[in-house]
Amino acid sequence: MHTPWEDRYAHRTQRMGSSAIRELLKLTEKPDIISFGGGLPAPDVFPVEEFAAACDRVLLLHGAQALQYSTTEGYLPLREQIARHTARYGIKVSPENILITSGSQQALDLLGRIFINRGDRILVESPTYLGALQAWNAYGAEYVPVPMDKQGMNTDYLEQALRSGPKFIYVLPNFQNPTGVTLSLERRQRLVELADRYGVPIIEDDPYGQLRFEGDHLPSVVVLDDRYRNSNGVAYHGNVIYISTFSKILAPGLRLAWIIAPVEVITKLVQTKQGADLHTATFNQLVAYEISRGGFLDQHIKKIRKVYAERRDVMLAAMDRYFPPEVDWTHPSGGLFLWGTLPEYLNAEDVLRDAIEQKVAFVPGGPFHPKGGGHNTMRLNFSYASPETIMEGIRRLGNVLHAKVKSQVAV
Numbered sequence: 135m136h137t138p139w140e141d142r143y144a145h146r147t148q149r150m151g152s153s154a155i156r157e158l159l160k161l162t163e164k165p166d167i168i169s170f171g172g173g174l175p176a177p178d179v180f181p182v183e184e185f186a187a188a189c190d191r192v193l194l195l196h197g198a199q200a201l202q203y204s205t206t207e208g209y210l211p212l213r214e215q216i217a218r219h220t221a222r223y224g225i226k227v228s229p230e231n232i233l234i235t236s237g238s239q240q241a242l243d244l245l246g247r248i249f250i251n252r253g254d255r256i257l258v259e260s261p262t263y264l265g266a267l268q269a270w271n272a273y274g275a276e277y278v279p280v281p282m283d284k285q286g287m288n289t290d291y292l293e294q295a296l297r298s299g300p301k302f303i304y305v306l307p308n309f310q311n312p313t314g315v316t317l318s319l320e321r322r323q324r325l326v327e328l329a330d331r332y333g334v335p336i337i338e339d340d341p342y343g344q345l346r347f348e349g350d351h352l353p354s355v356v357v358l359d360d361r362y363r364n365s366n367g368v369a370y371h372g373n374v375i376y377i378s379t380f381s382k383i384l385a386p387g388l389r390l391a392w393i394i395a396p397v398e399v400i401t402k403l404v405q406t407k408q409g410a411d412l413h414t415a416t417f418n419q420l421v422a423y424e425i426s427r428g429g430f431l432d433q434h435i436k437k438i439r440k441v442y443a444e445r446r447d448v449m450l451a452a453m454d455r456y457f458p459p460e461v462d463w464t465h466p467s468g469g470l471f472l473w474g475t476l477p478e479y480l481n482a483e484d485v486l487r488d489a490i491e492q493k494v495a496f497v498p499g500g501p502f503h504p505k506g507g508g509h510n511t512m513r514l515n516f517s518y519a520s521p522e523t524i525m526e527g528i529r530r531l532g533n534v535l536h537a538k539v540k541s542q543v544a545v
Contacts, residue, residue, distance in 0.1 A: 146272045168527035169495040173470055174518040179438050180385050188425040200417045206404045208234025209419040216392055224357040227370045233400050236414045238379045238391040242269040247406045249301055250275050257300040259287045261502030263311045277504035286317030289324040296332040303336045307355055308343040309469025312502045312513040319352050326359045336374045341382050344435050346468035347443035371396050380422055383435050388418045442517050448524045449516040456532025458539045470517040476510040479542050494530040
């Protein structure tokens, strides 16, 4: 039915659509469905008592400031804290290089606002993070996908993609959403070299980098770019914009993330953010700063790693036990997700419909591919459910997959 409103929406809304994942979450809110669909941290690791104490201290000691408007750039002590924390991983910046945003999703949206003109090409991994596509579709972005394998973005295809003249490269190098794979060191170095050669900036999205369960930490793309340029510790003017978040290491309900970029980029982002929400919630920033002081965050991250590693191991063992041999999957070294690949003759959306009847859900992989494809892929989240629930859910899903494979083979 046509309504008067349909003629009044801006043209950019034509490229907007509901998140397939958010719509799925609505479907799976029923308590009897075991869902591996959302990218939800485990609620049982949220530090509720520490948050209560931090809120009390903030209101007692800084109540008037916490409840007042603040600067767009973000609470300075929090930005200083982030600068110190990231320096431990080799990212050497000052607070002037940091903007606090209302979650990583706002960071992606702000970057879209200042960089993307309609028709601009963005080079992305395929599959890639659905939230980035959703943020940038509104600005008329076109996508240049580069295929992935179990070592991350396949840089053998990168140079050809760069010849199309993309505005920037978007990459999630650590335990990528949706696949869970990690970009190898050799490919990170190749990415930096080629981006520099073609004069194309990189946006490095790193929400999961601190959630490594096994193996050695790999230097961030922003660090490798800094080394490549031999900046020798001067003010950061690199080719990489870096995004990270408190959502996966503290609590997503805070809606707190940060962008690290050259000062001139931060200035433009600040101007854009002022038109969006003036500033990120002051109270949330002060609470995050208070709760992160004194080494608590380091200990808390260790706890998260332990819990998620156990759940990943349970899911992998259950898949080995219950899935048919025709199905393949990734073995992530950290993060929240793994990626399943079904036989070509199966469609993950069809499998999902049968799975929901058996009270289990996942996210079909198709929407993560910006140019189509991936009909036989699926994303599974292992961070949210308990080990017992994971085992039961994978058993149910395995039964569905066995039945699907058997029915196709019979034909």
